[in-house]
Every structure is written in C-alpha cells, then in structure tokens.
Amino acid sequence: MTQSIVVQVGQCGNQIGCRFWDLALREHAAVNKQGVYDEPLSSFFRNVDSRYDDPANIPVGSGKGKVKSLKARAVLVDMEEGVVSEMMKGPLREVFDFRQHITDVSGSGNNWAVGHKMYGPQYREQLSDVIRRAAEFCDCLQCFFVIHSMGGGTGSGVGTYILNLLEEEYPDVYRFVTSVYPSAEDDVITSPYNSVLAMRELTEHADCVLPVENQALAEIVNKISQAIPSSKTGKRTYGTNLGSEVKHGTAISTGDGGMSKVKDERPFDTMNNIVANLLLNLTSSARFEGSLNVDLNEITMNLVPFPRLHYLVASQAPLYALNDVNLPPRRLDQMFSDAFSRDHQLIRADPKRSLYLACALMVRGGVELSDIRRNIDRLKPKLNFIHWNTEGWKTGLCSVPPVGQPYSLLTLANNTCVVNTFTDLRDRFTRLYKRKAHLHHYTHVDTMEMEDFAQSLESLNSIVADYSQLQQQMGQPSNPQPRLKVV
Template sequence: MTQSVVVQVGQCGNQVGCRFWDLALREHAAVNKKGIYDEALSSFFRNVDTRSGGDSPDIYKGKICSLKARALLIDMEEGVVNEILQGPLRDVFDSKQLITDVSGSGNNCTFHIFRAVGHKLYGCRYRENIVEKLRKTAEHCDCLQCFFIIHSMGGGTGSGLGTFVLNLLEDEFPEVYRFVTSVYPSGEDDVITSPYNSVLAMRELNEHADCVLPIENESLFDIVNKIHQMTSSGKLGSTVKQNSLVTSSANSTKAVQEKPFDAMNNIVANLLLNLTSSARFEGSLNMDLNEISMNLVPFPRLHYLVSSLTPLYTLADVNVPSRKLDQMFSDAFSRDHQLIQADPKHSLYLACALLVRGNVQVSDLRRNIERLKPSLHFVSWNQEGWKTGLCSVPPVGHSHSLLALANNTCVKPTFIELKDRFMKLYKKKAHLHHYLHIDGMEQSCFAEAVSSLSDLIEEYNELDATKNEPRTDPPRLKIAV
C-alpha cells in the first residue's frame, strides 16, 4: 500500500485540509467499524502508540491506538492552526508537524498581501525547518507516492510559501508526485495585489508541479448558492441534513448563507476525497494517483486539470431519491458542475478521467462514455483519451458519486483573465515597491512571471487552433525493403 502526505499552507490551505481530514475520518469510520488499523487507513494516517509516541501498527492486535494524519501544517499566522489544535481534530495532528511564525507576523498587515514576504523572506527563514519536517513525515511512510499541496493563489503565505514548498519537494523528493490544489481569487478579491501574487505563483506551478487542480472561489460560491436555492425552494423535497458535508456544523439551510466559506472549503475537501478514494479503498477498477499524471498530462506544462463533481446535492447531503445514473455523467460535463468558470464540453479535450464511487458497474462507465463521446471534442491524436476508475466505497450516505478530471483548453480563459488583471496593475507599477524592497525580488521577476503565463496561454491557443481539423491516423513506421 502506498502513502501520501498532505501539505497545508496558509489560512485557506489549512481550512480546506482540516475539512478533508474530518470527512476522511467519517468515510473510514463508516467502513472500518471495528477500529482496526488497516491498509486503507495507512494511506493517509499512521497508527501511534500514545504511550511511547512511536508508530505501532501491530499493537493491541491491530487496534487503532491514536491516528495521526500524514500532514504538515504551515502558516505564518498562528490563528488558524491554533483554532485547529483547539478543535475536535486536535488529536489527529502531530504537534511536531506544525510550522507557524513565532515573531507575530500576523501583526504585519502587508504579509497577507505581498507574496514576496512569503516566498523570499519566510521561505529562506524556515527552509531547514520545513525540510526537516518533510523528511520526518516521509520517514513514517513505507512507500511514499504523492505529496498533496493545498494553498490559495492570492494571499501571501499560500502563494509565496506554498510555491516555495513546492520547489523544496522537487529538490528533496524528485521521484514523488506533486499534486497541487490551488484556489484562485475572484475578480472582486479584497487583496488588491492578488493578481501579482497569483501570476508570480503561476510561474512556479508551471515549472515544478506534476498536476494542478485549479479551483475558483467564484465557482465555489455559485455552487453553494445553487445548493441553497435547490434546498430552500423545495424542488428536492428536502432540507440539508444536520452535519451536512457542505457546512461543517449546519443545523439548517440558514447556516449555508451565514458561513459560505465553510461550505466552499468543504466542496474542495470533497474533491480531494474523491480523488484519493482509490488510494484509500478497494475497487474493481482502481485508479492509482500516478496514473492520473501519466494518462492526463501529454505535455509537461499543460498539467492543469479541470474538475467537476456530481451530483451536486451529494455535496449537500440531501435526502432525495438517487438521480438517474446517466444524468450524473451528463452533469459532469456541464458548465454548472465545474469548479472553475469554464465550459469543457465546447472546448478541446487532451484527455479525461472519470473517477466513480459506489454502486456503479464497469458497463455503466463504458455505456456513458460511448454516449457522450460524439458531443465532446478530443484532440485528433488522442480520440480514445479516457481513463476510468471505479471505487466500491461511495461517499457517506450516498449510493454513488463522480469526479471528472479534464485536461481541457477551457482553463485558458481563467489564465487570460488573471493576466489581464495583472497587467492593469503592472502597467501603472502599482504597489510594486512593496515587493521590490524584499531581498531577492526584482522587477525582472514580474516580467518573467507574466512571460511564463503568456507562453502557457499561447500553448493552449495552438491546441485550440486544431479543434476543427479532421481526424487523421497517426503515422506508421515504414520498413525499407
């Protein structure tokens, strides 16, 4: 059994990560009712003998002593991490695997805004500490397969220190896959320099990540509103149940309105739950994490995978009759179910993966792929570019769910909009002085970052230009006689 480590960076990364661990424990508890430490748990948790503090998978004949998440929590403000350590999951995290700044950087209002502080200043200051804790976490793994980094793109710690950690992982663990879940800011983001932070971070993602799952705050907010509208209008004939998967402590639909960020974080956590389900549970057609990178990323830089979750009400934990299975597959390709503002069905696919959980047969997968293929545009050289996974364990309380991951040119408008917002500030040299006073930050860093983003957009443009070309058979090897 392989293991993976989650690296949570910044406020957003730690809040999303906290929800992932909470929901993962729920799923394992629903399956592992006897409390036995098994291979499924070992993929993301280690078993610790609390009497000695050491890993002891065999103590008490396999009984769980104390589960510790395979996680590293990093934030230069202590607030969110302290809140986690005082909450119900406090015993899940090893106190030795936390990194916060003790100098009180939370009092520095510019830290939230300027990525240079996170990447250059705090990255250098905490480099050895981060490397030491990463190595310690890796030592607890028998077969380390993947690092998951969760961070935001707009703030200081998430964009700056998050991508700094990404670089460290490539240097220290070059053979281990690096999956990055990046939350992109909306156009109305309250951090005025978030376009700078995001474009500077994009360059690091282009160069050092194996797969990036871009998530847009605006899409998450739309999904939460849609769920609220469905439940409050009575169309589903039900309300959100207590302890909903969308809200951390929802007792009514009113809580969805009052705490939208909790609901948004839980959607991202559900994405990660579905992505890792095959690594955590058995299935008739399990998809290994390395298969995602190998099958969905034909070009190294074009590793941005657009994700969609369906049914939406699965996320809301709503009591409704199971929706028709075929409709679930159709929804996965509709605009309303994407976690970025995109329309993959009318853009060009390089490849697509379907990760299905629950009471679904391989024949159902094949039938729906054949049904949907005529309406989807795949590149001419990868017309059969489908990868499928089938995990037998569904989300808690539901019969099935589907996560679709698409390497699709529909991600391009997100990058174009980000570049446009960047250029509006950069042309005026607005706020640049806040970055340039940091050692190691020069104006050339901005020019190189926007050039890297422009090159990425151009690569997608070149692919889009082939969309209407007729399908051609690949060239065959000719033998001279």
C-alpha cells in the same frame, strides 16, 4: 499500500484541509465499523502507540490491529497562527500531530515576496524537518498533496516555496497541487500579482495542478442553496447516524473526539466542503478497494501529454454538501451528464466548447463498468477530443461511495478551456503592472527583483499560447490523410 502526505498552507489551505480530514474520517468510519487499523486507513493516517514517539523505535507490526490513536499524515503551515490554533483546539485536535505544524504571528501581508523570499528561506530547515518526519512514518511514500490559495501571501508564496523544496528533496514523489484562484472581485488588491508569481512556480515544479476558482465555488453554492428546501438549510448536523454504525470507543468513532458532532455553519464551509470532496474523490482509489482502481501516477501518465500543460479541470457530481445528503440521488446517466456540464465545473468554463487532450472518470459506488462504457459512448460524440488522442479516456471505479450517496463521479480533464481562467488572471495582472501599482511592496523584500514579475508574466503567456495553439486544432479530422511527398 502506498501513503500520501497532505501539506496545508495558509488560511485557505488549512481550512480546506480540516474539512478533508473530517470528511475522510467519516468515510472510513462508515466502512471500518470495528475500528481496526487497516491498509485503507494507513494510506492517509498512522496508528500511534503513545509508548513510542520515535518512528525508529516502533517495533515491527506494532501499527497493526486496533486503532490506538489516529494521526493524520499532514503538515500544517501558516504564517498567521489563527486558523491552525483554532484547529489544534477544535474537535479534530487529536488527529493532528502538534509537532507537524509551523506557524508565525505576523502573516505575509498578502505579499508573495514576503512568503516566498522571506518566510520560505527563514523556515526552510524547519519545513524540511517536519516534512522529513512525516515521510519517515511512511512505508512507501507516493504523493504529496499541497493545498493552498493563489491570492494571499502565505498560500501563494510559502506554498510554492514548499513545492520547490519537495521537488528538491523528494524528486521521485508525485506532487499534486490544489490551487484556489481568486475571483475578479477579490478584496486583496494584490492577488493578481501573487497569483501570476505563484503560477510560474506551479508550472515549473508541480506534476499536476487542480485549479479551483472562488467565483465558480460561490456560484455552485448558490445553485445548491436554491435547490435545497428551506427546511434543510439551517444548522448543519455532522456525523448523523454514524455513531450507530461505528463501534464506540475507537478513535474513528464520533464518540472519541475524532469527528465533530454538531456545529454552526461558518463562512466558506460549503465552499471548502466542495474542494474537500474533490480531494476525497481523487484519493478514493488510494484509500479503498475497487474493481478498477486508479493509481495516482496513472493520472499524470494519462492526462499530461506535455510536461508544462498539467492543469486539470475538475468537475463532480453530485455537488451536494453534507447537509444535502438526504436529497434523492440523480439518475446514474444524469450524473454523467451533470459532470460534463458547465454548472458542475470548479472553474468557470465550458469544456464542451473547447478541446480535450485527455479525460479521466473517477467513479465511486454501485456502478458497473458497463455503465461507464455506455456513458462514454453516449457522451463522446458531444465532446471535442484532439485528433491524435480520440480515445484519451482513463476510468477508475472505487467500490466505496461518499457517505450518504449511492455513487459519485469526479472528472479530471486536460482541456483548453482552462486558458479562460489564465487570460482573465493575466488581464487583471496587466492592469496593475502597467501602472507599476503596489510594486514597491514587493521589491523592498530582499532578493525580489522586477525581473521576477517579467519572467512570471512570460511563463503565463507561454502557457496561454500553448493551450491556444492546441485549441486551434479543434475540428481537425480524427484520421487525417497522410500527405504525399511529390518526387
């Protein structure tokens, strides 16, 4: 069994990460009712025996058997300590290792340069140490998941600095990045600068990037709230019925501090749940059995035909948050149709009107392979695949569904529609950059040069041009006739 480490950076990254770990515990609790430390748990959690603090001193086989104390394979980083401190005092405090987080007090001031050029080098040794410590607890480290936002200073700056560090020190370990892009109405004026500067690093140093737009999440939340009867939109109760399904007294039961019981809805909770569910569905094959499990390295192998074009558009069905699980499930075929509609995309785009380079279907729950094939055959005529990869489908089937659902579907598409997000970001960047507005806040940071802006814009233009050039191939025949050479 392989293991993965989640690196949560900045306020947004840590809030999403906290939701991921909470929901992951619920999924494992629903399946592992005896509280036994098994291979599915070991993929993202380690079983800690308090008698041994140093991994080198733990006897062989001591991690097996009953759960002693689960610790998330997580690294928490934020240059403003508020969110991490809240997590370390909250209901999941026992899940996080206090030696696996790094915080400061002043924050990065919504400035990529402060995060990347100042805090990154300043904390490099500590970052390297905590990541190495997390890696030493892994028998077979396969992947790093980096969660961060693009608009702030720490998420964009320190987050991409860590990405570079991971590539340098663990070049053979896959790097998946979930990046939350700011909306046009973002209250951080400099977010276009931060996002474009960060995008250059993502393009150069990530294996796969899953862009998520704040505006798309907000629109999805509005659709959810409109679809739910008003009687179901009050306080959210967490862990409903799980306590009766899990053996009490284990670290993954609701009675042992592993999961929160009841708490009020907080701002962005529902939006964070949607992104956390994206990560749950993406990692389901690594955490549970399935008749057609997809290894994480297969995603990059099948969905990234060109190294720099590794931005994957995600959509999922159902979009229900935790308080929606009592709603009747959609029909299976409708779930597939939903996942390919623009209303279910995690960026504002319509992939049906753009060109697919490749597509993955990550299915969970009571679904047969024949169901997947039937829906591919049904949807395929409505989708535009590039002419040299018309069979570019990757399918996965995990037997364990999300808690409260009979089945779910995550689609990951390498689709040219992502260029819309990038051009909107470029336009917002250009409006500021043409007037040299706020640039002095960046150039006052040591080693930050105006050239960094020019190179980042050039990198973004290159990505836009590459996707746009591929988009021009839409509508070409699937089997073009070879050109005859005239002698």
